[in-house]
Amino acid sequence: xxxxxxxxxxxxxxxxxxxxxxxxxxxxxxxxxxxxxxxxxxxxxxxxxxxxxxxxxxxxxxxxxxxxxxxxxxxxxxxxxxxxxxxxxxxxxxxxxxxxxxxxxxxxxxxxxxxxxxxxxxxxxxxxxxxxxxxxxxxxxxxxxxxxxxxxxxxxxxxxxxxxxxxxxxxxxxxxxxxxxxxxxxxxxxxxxxxxxxxxxxxxxxxxxxxxxxxxxxxxxxxxxxxxxxxxxxxxxxxxxxxxxxxxxxxxxxxxxxxxxxxxxxxxxxxxxxxxxxxxxxxxxxxxxxxxxxxxxxxxxxxxxxxxxxxxxxxxxxxxxxxxxxxxxxxxxxxxxxxxxxxxxxxxxxxxxxxxxxxxxxxxxxxxxxxxxxxxxxxxxxxxxxxxxxxxxxxxxxxxxxxxxxxxxxxxxxxxxxxxxxxxxxxxxxxxxxxxxxxxxxxxxxxxxxxxxxxxxxxxxxxxxxxxxxxxxxxxxxxxxxxxxxxxxxxxxxxxxxxxxxxxxxxxxxxxxxxxxxxxxxxxxxxxxxxxxxxxxxxxxxxxxxxxxxxxxxxxxxxxxxxxxxxxxxxxxxxxxxxxxxxxxxxxxxxxxxxxxxxxxxxxxxxxxxxxxxxxxxxxxxxxxxxxxxxxxxxxxxxxxxxxxxxxxxxxxxxxxx
Numbered sequence: 001x002x003x004x005x006x007x008x009x010x011x012x013x014x015x016x017x018x019x020x021x022x023x024x025x026x027x028x029x030x031x032x033x034x035x036x037x038x039x040x041x042x043x044x045x046x047x048x049x050x051x052x053x054x055x056x057x058x059x060x061x062x063x064x065x066x067x068x069x070x071x072x073x074x075x076x077x078x079x080x081x082x083x084x085x086x087x088x089x090x091x092x093x094x095x096x097x098x099x100x101x102x103x104x105x106x107x108x109x110x111x112x113x114x115x116x117x118x119x120x121x122x123x124x125x126x127x128x129x130x131x132x133x134x135x136x137x138x139x140x141x142x143x144x145x146x147x148x149x150x151x152x153x154x155x156x157x158x159x160x161x162x163x164x165x166x167x168x169x170x171x172x173x174x175x176x177x178x179x180x181x182x183x184x185x186x187x188x189x190x191x192x193x194x195x196x197x198x199x200x201x202x203x204x205x206x207x208x209x210x211x212x213x214x215x216x217x218x219x220x221x222x223x224x225x226x227x228x229x230x231x232x233x234x235x236x237x238x239x240x241x242x243x244x245x246x247x248x249x250x251x252x253x254x255x256x257x258x259x260x261x262x263x264x265x266x267x268x269x270x271x272x273x274x275x276x277x278x279x280x281x282x283x284x285x286x287x288x289x290x291x292x293x294x295x296x297x298x299x300x301x302x303x304x305x306x307x308x309x310x311x312x313x314x315x316x317x318x319x320x321x322x323x324x325x326x327x328x329x330x331x332x333x334x335x336x337x338x339x340x341x342x343x344x345x346x347x348x349x350x351x352x353x354x355x356x357x358x359x360x361x362x363x364x365x366x367x368x369x370x371x372x373x374x375x376x377x378x379x380x381x382x383x384x385x386x387x388x389x390x391x392x393x394x395x396x397x398x399x400x401x402x403x404x405x406x407x408x409x410x411x412x413x414x415x416x417x418x419x420x421x422x423x424x425x426x427x428x429x430x431x432x433x434x435x436x437x438x439x440x441x442x443x444x445x446x447x448x449x450x451x452x453x454x455x456x457x458x459x460x461x462x463x464x465x466x467x468x469x470x471x472x473x474x475x476x477x478x479x480x481x482x483x484x485x486x487x488x489x490x491x492x493x494x495x496x497x498x499x500x501x502x503x504x505x506x507x508x509x510x511x512x513x514x515x516x517x518x519x520x521x522x523x524x525x526x527x528x529x530x531x532x533x534x535x536x537x538x539x540x541x542x543x544x545x546x547x548x549x550x551x552x553x554x555x556x557x558x559x560x561x562x563x564x565x566x567x568x569x570x571x572x573x574x575x576x577x578x579x580x581x582x583x584x585x586x587x588x589x590x591x592x593x594x595x596x597x598x599x600x601x602x603x604x605x606x607x608x609x610x611x612x613x614x615x616x617x618x619x620x621x622x623x624x625x626x627x628x629x630x631x632x633x634x635x636x637x638x639x640x641x642x643x644x645x646x647x648x649x650x651x652x653x654x655x656x657x658x
Contacts, residue, residue, distance in 0.1 A: 306432035308377025356508035
């Protein structure tokens with residue numbers, strides 16, 4: 001018996017030992033492959049997210065590859081924040097993974113340190129010293145942190161005080177901006193060329209109006225972040241140290257000054273142009289003679305046309321949506337009217353994909369013109385500010401000389417067409433002066449070959465050295481204080497309270513232009529927290545139904561309260577409609593009406609509860625289905641796959657034995 005059973009048992013034992021050795025070998029092989037890949041392929045990663053959230057853009061990779069000195073990034077994150085608010089925990093994981101990508105692509109020049117600051121610890125003091133923002137999560141007063149601090153070799157510091165999930169789309173831009181500023185710590189130089197008295201009107205004392213001598217608030221803000229230099233309107237060359245040139249309302253520029261701007265762009269300088277079909281700022285400033293200025297328009301048609309953009313200086317865009325309410329003419333019966341030439345741009349009029357506009361609520365323009373890309377132009381044309389569809393384009397003369405808001409509104413006919421007011425241009429451009437520099441101020445031709453050029457005038461450049469970066473706004477009045485900020489004196493100090501985002505827009509645009517080309521090319525990215533669209537649709541539909549029922553209930557309550565007030569005060573039984581103030585007894589008919597109204601309120605509330613119940617039932621049912629799919633369906637599919645694989649192997653073995 002035993003002699004016959006031993007041979008049968010040995011093959012089974014051998015198979016068992018073979019399987020165990022095979023599993024052990026597979027485990028050893030997996031561990032070895034992981035160790036080998038970690039050693040030989042430290043930067044090999046696969047981004048399987050739908051929007052490639054963890055794949056750094058070419059601009060970021062360029063900034064990291066150009067780092068010369070080491071940079072230390074210190075990531076302060078309190079784990080308690082993620083435990084209390086899981087949304088922040090998920091976002092913190094993405095920030096940490098993104099920072100790890102920066103370290104991996106920096107060739108050792110970016111070092112990352114991660115800290116979990118405990119309350120009342122030295123790490124918390126260190127986070128506060130870096131300027132990070134602590135946030136309480138309960139009533140105990142303990143602070144949690146979720147920020148980043150960076151330093152370079154000379155101890156320059158840059159920080160992100162707190163990572164807001166609302167700004168997740170611009171996470172890569174914020175991180176790359178911080179790294180870039182640490183590697184280039186000098187303040188950018190902004191040049192300002194303008195026919196407007198942005199630094200204060202020098203005629204203020206002569207006109208006996210000291211307020212005119214104050215600089216524009218936007219200039220004060222620019223000086224907080226940049227080194228600002230004034231550039232003369234007749235400049236023949238833009239100094240090389242100027243990184244961004246702001247040209248505001250360029251009235252009557254000579255060809256020499258236009259050539260200087262053209263060559264500044266050809267050499268790689270960043271340009272911020274604000275032209276205007278009608279400058280309300282210029283028109284509203286008194287002259288020494290008391291007469292309004294005759295010419296209030298400005299243009300740079302020669303340059304813009306050559307670069308692929310049209311900005312008609314004789315047309316003004318009116319917009320009914322967001323129009324300012326202004327006083328009507330004294331002879332009109334109406335006291336106030338919508339002035340469709342002055343309006344706020346909100347919502348879809350602001351390009352939220354652009355970093356400079358992402359956090360703005362509105363921008364105010366006045367007598368603005370339109371921009372359009374020239375047919376056949378190769379330049380990249382990205383709209384920044386766009387009107388609503390409720391627009392009409394009129395001759396600029398209608399707003400220049402004694403504009404009539406009532407007449408403009410009465411004649412307004414919507415063309416159902418959007419118009420671009422501000423745009424970003426990017427691409428390789430040809431010079432607007434293909435034949436070289438223009439004649440000088442005396443009318444002399446440029447020097448012939450072999451002769452010396454004027455001192456300080458660089459050699460002519462026919463094409464831009466790399467992609468040019470230009471922002472064009474067809475309205476210079478976004479710089480005017482009265483259209484976006486209120487300035488009041490408080491105990492001798494000027495306090496500016498903005499009611500629109502014009503100042504932030506100008507500073508943000510200058511800030512993006514002052515960065516490298518790599519930074520300018522960065523755009524918004526996707527978000528890691530992606531809601532279920534079906535669940536959101538159900539919630540929105542049910543909420544809309546709930547709001548409609550809620551409004552009906554509110555109206556019924558208001559009517560009932562009004563009726564009860566009438567009953568308490570008496571009913572209008574006296575002749576002429578006068579109320580009988582002596583009636584204090586509610587009649588049976590009135591009591592029946594009150595009871596009916598109360599019953600109607602009860603019924604409406606019952607309907608509200610039914611709507612809420614259906615809302616929860618639909619969402620909970622969908623969540624149950626998703627939970628079953630996530631928990632049960634995937635394991636079931638794997639089990640079915642394993643069973644099918646086993647059956648196939650058994651059939652193959654049976655076929656081999658046969």
